[in-house]
Amino acid sequence: MSYVCNFLQPVILFLPILLIIISDSIAQAGTLTDNKNLQKWPFNNSVSAVLVFGDSTVDSGNNNYISTLSKCDFSPYGMDFLNHIPTGRFTNGRLVTDYIVSYMGIKDFVPPYLDPSLSLEELMTGVSFASGSSGFDPLTAQLSGVIPLEKQLEYFKEYKRKLENAIGKEKTKLLISKAAFIISAGTNDFVVSYFNTPFRRKNYKVSAYQQFLLQLVQQFVQGLTNEGARVIGVVGVPPFGCLPVVITINSGSALQPRQCVESYSAVAREYNLLLQHLLKTMQTHDTKLFYADIYNPLNDMIQNPAKYGECPKVFQFGFTN
Template sequence: MSSSTHQQSPSLLRYQLLYCLLAVLTLPVSGGRRSSEQQHSGVFNTSTTAILVFGDSTVDPGNNNFIPTVFRSDFPPYGRDFLNHEPTGRFTNGRLATDYIASYAGIKDLIPPYLDPNLEMKNLLTGVSFASAGSGFDPLTPAISNVIPLRKQLDYLKEYKKRVELGMGKDRAEAHIKKAAFVVSAGTNDFVLNYFLLPFRRQIYSVSSYQRFVIQLLMDFLQGLWEEGGRRIAVVGLPPIGCLPIVITLNLDKTMLTRGCVESYSAAARGFNQILKKELKSMQSKV
């Protein structure tokens, strides 16, 4: 599932908002697929100056190493296929999808965590990740895990911009940001670790109303990126969350003790993606 523009109107050229599921690089989702080149052509191209990343564990390269949380992956077996088998804080055995995207775009091989105190200006200029494993759009989600909320990640972007301005001047920094690619990947934890696992949100929201609640928070976040200069934005939809190992394990009683996908979870993700696609198209038409 993806939508992108082929012959874009002037307004869409100003605000290249791409709905993509990165199906080639992450978990597959239902619906049609496109090649990596087709998916990213509107956001990631030869004029891209930097990649700035926001979200959860799908795109966190190690920010959680620098905050007091149990949501960490700076130990084996994480990183077993990484350079020197190093567990960097990425929740994977190797590189993240955003690392591959940065390499594909010819920018850098790895997207570093913004909170790394050893970051040099050259690394800042080509892009960083503000993402935090365990986070989500719903403010309750990061509070559960004591990780970095999306709103705080937006604050870090503002701080990042000031640091870039010091390095290259305000006018050049503004132009630099406008040509940067912004990647937003979150939402899984809102449903898996929050809505379905804990009772609080289910007491207030039905699945459909919670989908719209999270979508509105997502759209508000995108508006915040726009106000900070973001013009090329990729939004990652939800994977089939009912097939995540943690979901299968926690729901064995509902699957007759067989390790199968939990359809109710995946259905919630599909519904979320359908609403998201419509909302992004609506946003495109208004800018």
């Protein structure tokens, strides 16, 4: 029996990204369905694949295949996944990206790219290059020994070469152009690399560090478009002032009531606004860039929990039997 009421939260969080992809795909659906060369491909008729980059919010198990302490291949992770098996996903069940591909009818889950057992069909319909504890800032991945975004881009290039060898360059080019790209990162950069270690704070004020990250976002997105990406969704950061680790570290006393650190969440809001502006300036006729808001849905859950029902068997200090 599952003791976690996880059924509502993923739906709310993945809905903005899903609507973005579907709305864009509907406009393009005719192109794929009219192409005779693609009729036998294992495709949803409007989106060829979902390709994912980022941190633990979208890592479906890549950290299982690298040497790092940032792993979750043990209980209670996976307690609500198929057969209750921990897969390396940093969650009790499915990731947002798993819900997306399932809802779109592409496949049930997004597998990790580093899984050596992946079939050609799995590769063709999308994989995750993401790595838990990573971020746009190279220092973030370095601190945890995980896969930086720059390396994830290199893995994507390697992925393309594998497809080209299997199905040819033209079909690979078309597949990539019809794929939906999702990028979810940034929280670890602020929470770990900036606020909780001295390295970046020595050289950057908060506003300067935000600009530093945005430059890295721009470079990464440009790297994807240079490789043929045409539909890219970039997820904003959550109210990370409400993360349990942030609250704990910034609590003055164990006797004081726990509450969100507003100054941190204010940084998140400002960064999200700057990110939205950046994506608008990067729009082109050939490339569609979308911002996916997770700050407001999560903040509403935190501030108004009663709206989202009760979690049976879950209390303030954890699970009950």
